[in-house]
Amino acid sequence: MDRLSYEEASARYVRLVEAELAAIRRREAGRIHPRLLEAMFYSIEGGGKRIRPCLTLAVCEMLGGSLQNALPIACGLEMIHTYSLIHDDLPCMDDDDMRRGRPSNHKVFGEAEAVLAGDGLLSLAFEVMLRAAAESKDPRILAAAYEAAQRAGAAGMVSGQSADMELEGAVNPTGDMLRYVHRHKTADMLEAAVVAGALTAGADAGVLEKLRRYSAEMGLLFQITDDLLDATGDQELMGKTLGKDAKQGKLTYVTLLGIDGAKREAEAAERRAEEAISGLENADYLLQTVRRMLTRSR
Numbered sequence: 456m457d458r459l460s461y462e463e464a465s466a467r468y469v470r471l472v473e474a475e476l477a478a479i480r481r482r483e484a485g486r487i488h489p490r491l492l493e494a495m496f497y498s499i500e501g502g503g504k505r506i507r508p509c510l511t512l513a514v515c516e517m518l519g520g521s522l523q524n525a526l527p528i529a530c531g532l533e534m535i536h537t538y539s540l541i542h543d544d545l546p547c548m549d550d551d552d553m554r555r556g557r558p559s560n561h562k563v564f565g566e567a568e569a570v571l572a573g574d575g576l577l578s579l580a581f582e583v584m585l586r587a588a589a590e591s592k593d594p595r596i597l598a599a600a601y602e603a604a605q606r607a608g609a610a611g612m613v614s615g616q617s618a619d620m621e622l623e624g625a626v627n628p629t630g631d632m633l634r635y636v637h638r639h640k641t642a643d644m645l646e647a648a649v650v651a652g653a654l655t656a657g658a659d660a661g662v663l664e665k666l667r668r669y670s671a672e673m674g675l676l677f678q679i680t681d682d683l684l685d686a687t688g689d690q691e692l693m694g695k696t697l698g699k700d701a702k703q704g705k706l707t708y709v710t711l712l713g714i715d716g717a718k719r720e721a722e723a724a725e726r727r728a729e730e731a732i733s734g735l736e737n738a739d740y741l742l743q744t745v746r747r748m749l750t751r752s753r
């Protein structure tokens with residue numbers, strides 16, 4: 456990161472992750488039923504910003520860890536994130552026809568196969584992470600996989616999604632309910648990415664604590680900008696249907712705070728994220744990530 460610009464560092468991480476995901480697909484061909492494999496990797500290969508795996512690799516490198524250790528965890532997290540998008544797009548959840556600039560998984564493969572594609576990605580993610588831990592016998596990789604399980608699982612992202620569905624039907628939705636939803640639905644997976652990267656490098660408790668605070672603020676920032684983009688963004692750039700929140704009368708940070716209030720809250724979260732890691736060395740990639748999130752257009 457010292458010598459590379461933010462864009463160059465990100466492109467290097469994306470190349471590493473995408474090459475490893477392609478290797479996983481090749482390894483699984485012949486083992487996984489062909490149609491299921493195709494459905495799983497249709498969504499993996501459909502683009503996406505790869506924010507989570509980039510964070511995992513960047514934090515590992517920032518703390519002097521080996522990218523080889525972090526790569527299976529980074530790929531596992533991208534697979535878990537992709538499963539959540541496939542399931543979120545289903546008619547019984549958010550009912551979205553477009554994702555990552557292409558028809559959603561169920562539009563191409565049908566609802567039943569899309570459910571299975573999500574299930575397949577979720578379980579393959581743990582196979583990939585736990586195989587790396589077992590083969591290396593490195594407890595740091597096991598700790599990272601456990602972090603991923605906790606944040607992605609029943610008490611993490613899945614609780615966020617469940618609360619989100621409850622919020623949609625609530626007669627008097629509150630700001631606290633909204634914050635709970637996004638703490639889990641959005642921030643938990645970003646925290647998993649950052650903290651798992653740190654665990655692969657053997658970070659101590661003090662560093663982990665700073666990174667957890669940074670991730671929680673980044674999660675809030677990411678969600679507010681997502682809500683702002685849903686209200687004011689460019690559909691082509693975002694690669695998904697926009698304006699849905701207003702159409703569905705959903706409580707979001709924009710409906711709660713207004714456009715200007717949401718922007719101010721995003722700026723405050725960005726500042727708090729920077730403060731959380733102010734004592735960490737070589738944190739340039741993390742600082743740049745939250746600064747760019749504030750002005751992102753996709």
Ligand code: GRG
Binds near residue numbers: 538539543640641
């Ligand atoms: C179905 C268990 C389950 C969970 C779904 C991630 C999620 C939870 C739903 C997706 C909808 C949504 C608005 C989630 C908030 C987090 C978010 C903005 C995800 C999209 O992440 P990006 O922008 O997507 O990083 P790409 O495609 O770039 O990877």
